[in-house]
Amino acid sequence: MSLKKNPSNPPPAGSTLPPLAASRPISPEDVIAKKIARDQRDALVRGVTSIEAMREAIKQAARSLPAMTAVPRIGRIDAATFRARAAQGLPFIISGMAKGWPLCALTPQALRERYSHLHVRARVGDYINTAFAPDRAMQDMSMLEYLELVETGEHDLPPYLGNLELRELNSLCHWPTYFDKMGPPRFWLGPSGTVTPLHCDYDDNIFAQIWGTKRIFLAPPHHDAFLYPSEANAILFGSPFDPEAPDYEKFPLARQATTIECIVNAGDMLYVPAGWYHQVRALTFSLSANRWARAMPLALKGDPALQRLTDA
Numbered sequence: 001m002s003l004k005k006n007p008s009n010p011p012p013a014g015s016t017l018p019p020l021a022a023s024r025p026i027s028p029e030d031v032i033a034k035k036i037a038r039d040q041r042d043a044l045v046r047g048v049t050s051i052e053a054m055r056e057a058i059k060q061a062a063r064s065l066p067a068m069t070a071v072p073r074i075g076r077i078d079a080a081t082f083r084a085r086a087a088q089g090l091p092f093i094i095s096g097m098a099k100g101w102p103l104c105a106l107t108p109q110a111l112r113e114r115y116s117h118l119h120v121r122a123r124v125g126d127y128i129n130t131a132f133a134p135d136r137a138m139q140d141m142s143m144l145e146y147l148e149l150v151e152t153g154e155h156d157l158p159p160y161l162g163n164l165e166l167r168e169l170n171s172l173c174h175w176p177t178y179f180d181k182m183g184p185p186r187f188w189l190g191p192s193g194t195v196t197p198l199h200c201d202y203d204d205n206i207f208a209q210i211w212g213t214k215r216i217f218l219a220p221p222h223h224d225a226f227l228y229p230s231e232a233n234a235i236l237f238g239s240p241f242d243p244e245a246p247d248y249e250k251f252p253l254a255r256q257a258t259t260i261e262c263i264v265n266a267g268d269m270l271y272v273p274a275g276w277y278h279q280v281r282a283l284t285f286s287l288s289a290n291r292w293a294r295a296m297p298l299a300l301k302g303d304p305a306l307q308r309l310t311d312a
Contacts (some may be wrong), residue, residue: 002173005024006266011154013167021127023038023081023262023286026227028308033112033191035169035234036234036300038142038234039052039234042302043151043308044308045294045306046203046294046296047105047295047296047306047307048296048306048307048308049306049308051202051234051235053204053294053306054202054297054300055074055234055275056307057274057300057306058202058274058297058299058300058302059221059275060111060220060222061089061299061300062089062220062222062299063222063277065088065089065090065220066090067258068090068258068260068264069260070154070249071091071092071127071218071260071262071270072091072092072093073094073095074092074094074095075091075096076095076096076097078179079176080179080200082094082176082178082271083178083298084278085271086138086178086204086271086298086299087273087298087299088299089298089299090220090273091260091262091270091271091273091276092270093262093264093268093269093271093296094268094269094270094271095169095267096267096268097176097208097267097268097269098173098174098208098209098210098267098268099266100174100176101172101173101210102130102171102172103169103171103172103173103209103210103287103289104210104211104266104267106172107287108147111143111147112143112144112147112285113128113133115143115166115168115169116142116143116144117142117143117144118142118143118145118166118168118214119140119141119142119143120142120143120161120166121138121139121140121141121160121161121164122138122139122140122141122149122158122159122160123136123137123138123148123159123160123161124137124138124139124159125137125157126156126158126199127158128195129155129189129240130210131196131197131199132199132230132232132238135196140157146159146161146189147249149179149215150190150191155262156162156272157193157194157195158190158191158192158193158194158304159186159190159194159220160189160190160194161187161188161189161190161192162188162190162196163188164186164187164188164189165185165186165187166187167182167184169185169273169289170184170185170186173185173208173289175206175291176206176209177237178206178292178295179204179206179294179295180295181293181294181295182290182291182292182293183203183291183292183293185289185290186289186290186291187284187287187289188280188283188286188287188288188289188290189281189287189288189290190285190286191284191285191286192282192284192285193281193282194282194284194285194286195279195280195281195282196278196279196280197238197239197242197279197299198217198219198227198238198239198240198241198242198243198277198278198279199232199236199238199239199278199279200224200229200236200237200239200275200276200277200278201235201236201272201275201292202234202235202236202237202269202274202275202297203235203274203292203293203294204273204274204292204293204295204298205271205272205273205274205290205291205292205293206269206270206271206272206290206291206293207264207269207270207271207272207287207288207289207290208267208268208269208288208290209225209264209265209266209267209269209270209286209287209288210266210286210287210288210289211266211284211285211287211288212282212283212284212285212286212287213263213264213266213284213288214263214264214267214280214281214282214283214286214288215261215262215263215281215283216259216261216262216263216264216270216278216279216280216281217243217244217259217261217278217279217281218259218260218272218276218277218278219243219257219258219260219277219278220258220273220275220276220277221273221274221276221277221294223256223257223277224237224239224277225253225255226237226253226254226255226256227241227251227253227256227257227277228240228241228251228253233254239242239249241254241257242279243279244261244279244281246294263283273298273299274293274297274299275296275297280293
């Protein structure tokens with residue numbers, strides 16, 4: 001006598017399940033098509049004809065910049081003054097601009113008590129040399145677990161919370177309306193010794209130091225020719241060169257790169273123009289936040305040759 005199979009029941013133990021349908025492998029053509037689609041979306045968001053054209057225009061404009069030996073500090077300014085100064089294409093620090101934010105008054109202990117439940121993704125292990133790789137070492141955990149991990153002090157490179165969208169903290173920030181269109185705030189938290197290695201973003205960037213002190217190295221956009229850049233995506237390029245420990249035997253062209261060091265203190269804001277390379281190191285336990293503009297960089301002064309025409 002034969003038994004009929006009941007499709008509603010699982011197969012008996014020892015039976016062989018049919019193999020899963022194999023997913024179609026990703027071809028080089030798929031990768032290229034995906035990149036083109038992303039570049040087109042990025043260009044549409046920023047209102048430019050193409051991201052590549054925007055990158056080249058930024059580097060070309062930077063070639064006429066005056067030489068800098070220090071990042072200037074200025075007092076609080078309104079949006080019109082900010083935009084006029086930012087149009088020069090040079091970085092500057094606005095002292096005390098974020099000092100009155102409620103987030104600046106929050107203590108690390110209050111962060112532990114009130115926000116211990118937040119889900120975070122921590123950078124662990126060698127997150128410097130893998131910073132722009134798709135397989136960078138990351139671990140999911142709660143804010144409390146992260147703070148406890150830091151307290152152990154058992155890591156050669158301290159774990160780092162970087163580029164996180166912590167919406168619960170947004171209401172504690174009072175961002176000035178320097179840009180007409182901005183991306184969401186991103187938060188950066190970690191002890192002394194956490195590092196974001198040298199890279200550039202092709203968006204204007206306003207960076208607020210909430211707690212602690214950070215040291216930042218900057219290099220102008222057109223010096224990418226000396227910094228051995230690699231593309232992470234169309235608006236993000238990383239460099240293997242370390243301006244804090246320069247290895248000119250391995251990177252001889254870097255001798256020609258200009259790097260400028262600055263210190264940002266609690267309450268300061270740093271404007272990083274689009275295309276400027278920067279490396280960031282926490283000198284103390286630090287909390288920072290930043291926002292990227294989502295428009296044509298101010299240094300390009302609304303170049304009509306780059307403007308995307310919209311349908312009437």
